[in-house]
Amino acid sequence: MRVPRPRSLAGQLFAMQVVLVAVVVAGYAVFTYVTDLRQTEETARLRAMTAARAIAASPSVPEAIRGEDPTAVLQPYAETVRRDTGVAFVTIMDPDGIRWTHPDPERIGEEFLGHTGPALAGRTFSETYTGTLGPSVRVVTPIRDDGRVVGLVSAGITVERISAEVRRQMAVPAGVALGALVLGGLGTYVINARLRRHTHGMNAAELSRMHDYHQAALHAVREGLLMLDGQRRIALVNDGGRELLGLGPDAVGRRVTELGLPPSLTGALLASEPRVDEVHPTAERIVVVNTSPVSGGERRGTVVTLRDHTELQALSGELDSVRGFAEALRSQAHEAANRLHTVVSLIELGRADEAVRFATEELELAQALTDRVVAAVGEPVLAALLLGKAAQASERGVELTLAPESRIDDGVLPPELPPRDLVTILGNLIDNAVEAAGGESSGVEGRERRPRVTVTARAADGELLLRVRDTGPGITPEALYGMFERGWTTKAARRIGAEGGTGRGIGLALVRQAVRRNGGTIEAAPADGRGGGTAGEGGTAGGGDGGAEFTVRLPLAAVAGAAR
DSSP states (O other): OOOOOOOOHHHHHHHHHHHHHHHHHHHHHHHHHHHHHHHHHHHHHHHHHHHHHHHHHOTHHHHHHHSSOHHHHHHHHHHHHHHHHTOSEEEEEOTTOBBSOOSSGGGTTSBOOSOOHHHHTTOOEEEEEEETTEEEEEEEEEEEETTEEEEEEEEEEEHHHHHHHHHHHHHHHHHHHHHHHHHHHHHHHHHHHHHHHHHTTOOHHHHHHHHHHHHHHHHHOOSEEEEEOTTSBEEEEOHHHHHHHTOOTTOTTOBGGGSOOOHHHHHHHHOSSOEEEEEEEOSSOEEEEEEEEEOSSSSOEEEEEEEEOHHHHHHHHHHHHHHHHHHHHHHHHHHHHHHHHHHHHHHHTTOHHHHHHHHHHHHHHHHHHHHHHHHHBOOHHHHHHHHHHHHHHHHTTOEEEEOTTOBBOTTOSOTTSOHHHHHHHHHHHHHHHHHHHHSSOOEETTEEOOOEEEEEEEEETTEEEEEEEEOSSOOOGGGGGTTTSTTOOOHHHHHTTTTTTTTSSOHHHHHHHHHHHTTOEEEEEETTOSEEEETTTOOEEOOOSSOEEEEEEEEOSOOOOOOO
């Protein structure tokens, strides 16, 4: 047996509102009826009392009572008063209650039906009593002659006539009540039809269950979810979105432009067209942004999903480095084969001394660089990185050297400083420098010189200093304002390697993120020292032929995270 589906929320509200309107209208009708009935009864009582007192006060009535045939005089008089005043009956009787007058002449002489005691005591009173004409509202008052009660007068209006008057008076209020019921029902139907569209016909239990699922899903999803209203204010954000964008607890209700996000990310969130898998850097992360406009409802909004791309981007950079190492090893193998063939050929030609000298020179150059790096840099990750980058630079015709003042002992770097961040920082800076130095023909005063990249790595005075200097074309003042932003791909940017080895214009942005994450600073300046600026501060620099110099300083104390 199929269980009937509970009525939708809109249907429940409609039924409740219709019942409420009906109850209100019915209550109004009953109140109006009771009020009108009470007022009509009071009006009838006052009319009957006026008629009775007028008759009792007439001098001709006591005079007729003293006569031999009171009925002959009082009956016509009573009927005239009854017609003129609109009462149902006027009965004049003696103190014993025997009628002298009655609307039905056959009832004359019979005993009056009703109470007369208060009137005999000299007091006018009213009551509702069932007489010969049916239930009526009547008034009984005494007739006095020289201070004595010589008779009684009763005037009244039947309840039936009162009810007919009330029904006549209720015609207009009843019409108004019926109209209010119809209009209320139509208005309720229209409102609930709209509510039914908004709630998609779901009942209260379904809406409550959906809300619970909605809240659970928001907190369970690791990806960021952001919902913007038509005014580009945050209407909803989950935990993942707060973490990825670095938002505080007061983010809901704020405009996107007030969040302090990078300009490129702010522009993506404000865009009216959809955005698909766009990569944008924040102060500490790389996020993939997808936006979809909301066309339903009164206001147009946007749904934004965010994915953390930071680790994937770092792994991509490491993969690029590994590929570079592989290429360098392949080239080294090829070059070693050539050199070995040269040595063998010299021996075959009988020039053994020259073969030994040639082989020894090549071995001494390679061993000298390895010994120097291993002796100066005790951190194995940095040492391996420098040796690998030196091989890559050599393949591109660039000489990579380690500055004499370089010194990092093993165990000096704190565990809070991730090796992956060091690889990201130093690897991207060296790649930029090699690209800049190897991509231009450098010269000083017209003389050719071999492209060179000099690396300084020193741990002293509570900080780690990483400096990379190249002999490339240098930095223009305009470059300092945009080189650390994602996708900076001007001609000058390409010369200094703004794409950072990732091929997507994001290398220096990754460097800045890693530096901030570890509470450090990064500065860019011409290698000849003329001017400079801190990343994010837009320092000035003069162009020139002295190359570029990037300096990173990371605290070696407890690394608490990026400066916020």
